[in-house]
Structures are given as C-alpha cells and as structure tokens.
Amino acid sequence: MRTGDYKQTYGELVALVDSPPVWLWSAVLVLALIVAPYALNSYALSFVTIILITVVGALGLNILTGYTGLISLGHVGFLVTGAYAYAILVSKYQMPPLAGFLGAGLVPAIASLIVGAPSLRLKGLYLAITTLAFSFIINTVILEARWLTNGARGIAVQRPELFGISFDSDAAFTHLCLGFALVTLFAALNIRRSRVGRAFVAIRDNDTAARVMGINLHAYKLLAFVTSAFITGIAGALYGIYLSFVSVEGFPFLLSIEALAILIVGGLGSALGAVLGTVLIVLLPEATRMIFSLFSAQMDAMFSTGAQELKSMLYGLVIILFLRFQPRGLVGAWHDIRRTWVHWPLRY
Amino acid sequence: MQYLMQLLISGLAIGAIYGLIAMGFSVIYKSTGLVNFAQGEMTMITAYIAWTISTTVGGNLFLVSIGAIIAAILLGLVIERVVMRPMLGEPVFATVMVTIGLAVILRSSINFIWDAYPHGLDVGFGRDIVRIGTIGVRTGQIAVITTLLLMLVAIWAFFRYSKFGVAMRAVAADDRTALLMGISAPRVHAAAWAASSVIAGIAGVFFAISYDLSPAMFQLGLKAFPATILGGLDAVLGSGIGGLLIGITENLAGGYLGSGMKEVAGFLMIIVVLMIRPFGIFGERDIERV
Numbered sequence: 001m002r003t004g005d006y007k008q009t010y011g012e013l014v015a016l017v018d019s020p021p022v023w024l025w026s027a028v029l030v031l032a033l034i035v036a037p038y039a040l041n042s043y044a045l046s047f048v049t050i051i052l053i054t055v056v057g058a059l060g061l062n063i064l065t066g067y068t069g070l071i072s073l074g075h076v077g078f079l080v081t082g083a084y085a086y087a088i089l090v091s092k093y094q095m096p097p098l099a100g101f102l103g104a105g106l107v108p109a110i111a112s113l114i115v116g117a118p119s120l121r122l123k124g125l126y127l128a129i130t131t132l133a134f135s136f137i138i139n140t141v142i143l144e145a146r147w148l149t150n151g152a153r154g155i156a157v158q159r160p161e162l163f164g165i166s167f168d169s170d171a172a173f174t175h176l177c178l179g180f181a182l183v184t185l186f187a188a189l190n191i192r193r194s195r196v197g198r199a200f201v202a203i204r205d206n207d208t209a210a211r212v213m214g215i216n217l218h219a220y221k222l223l224a225f226v227t228s229a230f231i232t233g234i235a236g237a238l239y240g241i242y243l244s245f246v247s248v249e250g251f252p253f254l255l256s257i258e259a260l261a262i263l264i265v266g267g268l269g270s271a272l273g274a275v276l277g278t279v280l281i282v283l284l285p286e287a288t289r290m291i292f293s294l295f296s297a298q299m300d301a302m303f304s305t306g307a308q309e310l311k312s313m314l315y316g317l318v319i320i321l322f323l324r325f326q327p328r329g330l331v332g333a334w335h336d337i338r339r340t341w342v343h344w345p346l347r348y
Numbered sequence: 349m350q351y352l353m354q355l356l357i358s359g360l361a362i363g364a365i366y367g368l369i370a371m372g373f374s375v376i377y378k379s380t381g382l383v384n385f386a387q388g389e390m391t392m393i394t395a396y397i398a399w400t401i402s403t404t405v406g407g408n409l410f411l412v413s414i415g416a417i418i419a420a421i422l423l424g425l426v427i428e429r430v431v432m433r434p435m436l437g438e439p440v441f442a443t444v445m446v447t448i449g450l451a452v453i454l455r456s457s458i459n460f461i462w463d464a465y466p467h468g469l470d471v472g473f474g475r476d477i478v479r480i481g482t483i484g485v486r487t488g489q490i491a492v493i494t495t496l497l498l499m500l501v502a503i504w505a506f507f508r509y510s511k512f513g514v515a516m517r518a519v520a521a522d523d524r525t526a527l528l529m530g531i532s533a534p535r536v537h538a539a540a541w542a543a544s545s546v547i548a549g550i551a552g553v554f555f556a557i558s559y560d561l562s563p564a565m566f567q568l569g570l571k572a573f574p575a576t577i578l579g580g581l582d583a584v585l586g587s588g589i590g591g592l593l594i595g596i597t598e599n600l601a602g603g604y605l606g607s608g609m610k611e612v613a614g615f616l617m618i619i620v621v622l623m624i625r626p627f628g629i630f631g632e633r634d635i636e637r638v
Contacts, residue, residue, distance in 0.1 A: 118619055118622060121622075121626050125383045126622060128444070133574070133618055137612045140609075144606075257452055309457075312452045312455065312456045313457070316448075319446070319448065320431060320446050324434055324435065
C-alpha cells in the first residue's frame, strides 16, 4: 500500500510542479490577477501591485538567504541601487525603459560583487553585519553624489512605455508587475532545480561537505549574491516607478527587516513560501486595522496616528511568533495540513 | 592642533559610549553565542526611563541612576525570560532574527509610550564646560570616559577572578559540558542579558546627559557594531577599546573629510578589518576542525 507521496525518479524530484492540478490552479490564479485591475477599486489594486513588486524582491532575497543560507540585512541597499539606476538612466539620460530595467539589474549586481567579495571569508552573523554596513554606505554614497543622484532631493520617475505599450494607467502597471513577478517566479523555481540551485542548497546545508563534493564555494557564493542583487534591483526599479519618485527616504531600513520577515513567515528557502509570506506581510497591517476598527473607532484612530509604528511592531511580533511556534513558516504549515488531510485518521 | 585635540576629545567621549554598548554586545555574545540586534533599542529604552524618573523626582542624580540601573536589569531579565529562553537550542539564525524582531518592537514602542520629540536629560551635571588648557570639555564627557575605563577594569576582574565570571566563560566555551559540570546555563544567560542591559543603559543615560534624547537613539547600537567587530565579538575588553577607536576615527573623518564620511567611517573600517582579521583585533580565531 502506498503510504505517502514518494518521489521515485530524479525526474520527479526536479519537476517544476509535482502534480498536474497545480498547473490548473496556477493558471486560474494568473487569470484572476489579469482580470483583477478591472474588477478592483484603486485602493485594493494598490495592494495587488505592492504584493507583486514585493514578490520579486522577496524571491531575490530568497536566493541569497533562503537557498544559499547567507543572511543579508542590507538588501534595501540593492533595492535602492536598482531604483536609482533606473531613475538615472531613464529620467536623467532619457534612455529607453528597457535599458533602464537592464541597468536596474546590472548595477546592483556589480555592487553585490563589491560587497560579496569581502564577505567570502565571512559566515553567519559577520556577513549579516557587512551587508548591514553596505546598506548604510550606499545611502551615504547616494546622498553625497549629488551630480548624479540629486542628493536628498531625489529623482522623479515616469511610468514606462515598453514595446509601444504605455503602462501609464494603474491597471497596465499592475500587469507589468505581474509579468515581472511571473518571470521571476519561474526563474527562481528553475534556479532551484538546476545544478546551480542544488549547489546553493548544498552550501547552505553544509559548506564543508559541499566543498568536498567539488563545489567552488567562492564562485557560487558570488553567483548567489549577483543573482539575488539583480532580481532585487529590478524590484527596486518597479518600486521606484510605483512611488513615481526615487529618494533615500523612500527606501527605509525597515524594508530589509520586512523582507526577512516575509521569508521567515513564508518558509525559508521556498519560492512558494516567498509568495505566501509576501501576501501575509503586505496585508497584515491592513487586516489588523480592519479587525481593530470592528472593535471601536478609537482603536481605528490609533491606527491612523501611529500607523508606521504599529506596522513595524507587527513585523517584529510576527517574526518572533513564527520563529517560536512555526519555524518552517506558512509552507511548513501547509505541508502539515496536506499530510493530515491525506493520512487522516492515521498519523503517517 | 587645537582643532585636532578638540576632535580627539569629543571622539573619545562618543567612543566611550560606543564602547560601553559594544561591551554589552560582547557580554551577550560571550555567554550565549548570539549577536543581540536589539542592543541599541535597549540603550534607548533605559535612557527614556531615566528621563521619566528625572522629570518626576526633579533630576536627583542618585535616584535617577539607581532607578535606571534597576529598570535596565529588569528589562534584560524580562527579555531573556520571555523572548530568548524559549529559543534555547534553536539555530543561531532563528535566535538572531528574534532579536531583530525584538529591536523593531522596542523601537516603535518608544513613540507609543513617550513621544517623537527630542528631550534633554537634566540631572544637574554634565552640560557645563571644563577647560583643560585651551580645550573645552563637558563634564559629562569626562564622566563617560572615566566610567568606560572603570567598567573595563571591573569586567576584566569579574571574568578573571569571580566564580560566576568563570562559569560564564565556561558556558560560552561549551554549554553542554558546562551543564554537565553543574553550571546552570539559563542562569548564566539571564545574568548576561541583565549585565549587558545595564552596561548599555549606562551608555544611553550618559548619551542623554551629554547630548539629547530622541527616538533616533537606537542608531547608537548600529554605530557600536563596528566597535564590537573591530575589537572582536568575543572580546569584552576589546570591544570597549574598539569603541574608543571607532569614536576617534568617526570624529576625525567628520572633521577633516566631511559629515557624510562621519556616518560611514565606522562601517568602512569594519569592512576593511573583517577582510584582514575576521575575528577582530582582540578576538579569538576559532578553528574549525572537520
């Protein structure tokens, strides 16, 4: 008797999805997201857009922290670099937006080599601290290089026009973000099942063993940095376009924490986790606000005055609670539920 | 020359504050093996509590310092018991992330409990200026440098001679063996958190006396990072000295190269240090055997 869902060939192990209905449901979700801009009001739509942009960034960080196990506290640095690269290329030098997006990926990727190289000798906490230092250094560089970045004044960014299609309207911009999110999701899933992705995970699980098996630690760690920074930079460009204004204040340090919270809540090292975590973390402040406003108008007022503080408090609380009670995140919870559903009333 | 001396003195004063916070970092790292990302926030909270006490009792120096120390001990103990102890035995990544979550919560609680405006902590001393030759120094600055030096001696003696200090070193070296030898690891952890909270709290109070109290004070913790990395995460005394070095570097960079450099001088310095000696100047190289 079959007692579980076992994978018997290598082909099954590296398959993109493990059962055909997943394709169907994914297609339904994508269709729903394509239709969403026409069905939702602009407030709800802004959440969809933010979620799609954040998914791109979370998947980027997931490659570095989730797959390769290198903790980064400075991912907001790559985000802001990408946003500025796009803004400078497109708004300042009137380059085509496509070149802007390419630059938004490449510039952080190059910057990541600079921060990655000294990090090769470091592990764990020390790496977290170097990346933290990087995000502060990049902020100072941006503020000081006024001739290029306008310093603290920031740069205004227009919605782009790609392949003759204008993405000026909110609906069209959501579609653009959806496109980027889907491409990133496919890239992340495919990286994970490729040779490179397996090398990343091997480094995370045990770097000494990985090295013994012939994985070049330095090359793969740098590759993880570059890939992660490239994707994060593009998320930064999208976020900059969404804000229609790129400045250092638009990218507070809290975003780094938010990104880590997303990965922890979703489940480290899983692309599905990054998506689920994003949805939860982005909607969490709004959902809490709604629940509180049911109780009393006074609590609602507290939310509107101290929104920023409450939001960050929630992130902190969610990080602590998940690490304490569900360290594998939402993906872990989902696996547990699925297993119980299949095996009930047997335990396994 | 006078400009240089002035920069050096104020660098030493702010460096002493970084040094105290950095010692807080390494006390926790030394006995629990984790970096407490909430150190700056704990510094800030104690300073705010001291401010509240000083406004209620009218700036009595004795009451303020006793109250602040008790508050810091309680804060450290509560955090250890409620937040950190359930995480015993979890991977380092998880525990460190918990301290980050804690930092975010503490930081935003400041605006809720107190307010977002800067305040001066007035305890009747610290703001008046003493002249040494041609250089003006605030008494608060002299006091904080003296405190750091006294603290360095006290902590050195504590770890070297007291039984509990030796127990802490034992837990840090290998907590399982220490448990087998009859040392209570949770008690050592609790003591480390309380001690670290007090040291950081003293730094916060001195900062509030010499400069001002504001919700941006948690950045002191970020500035103390370079100090503790420079000195060595596991070197308590080294961290204190690292603080002085970072303070001086930062002030000289700010004085001669511009204010932008002041903000990042410390971070640039640790990147360089980490490339050459990843374990800090006074830290111990840990050898991995396979």
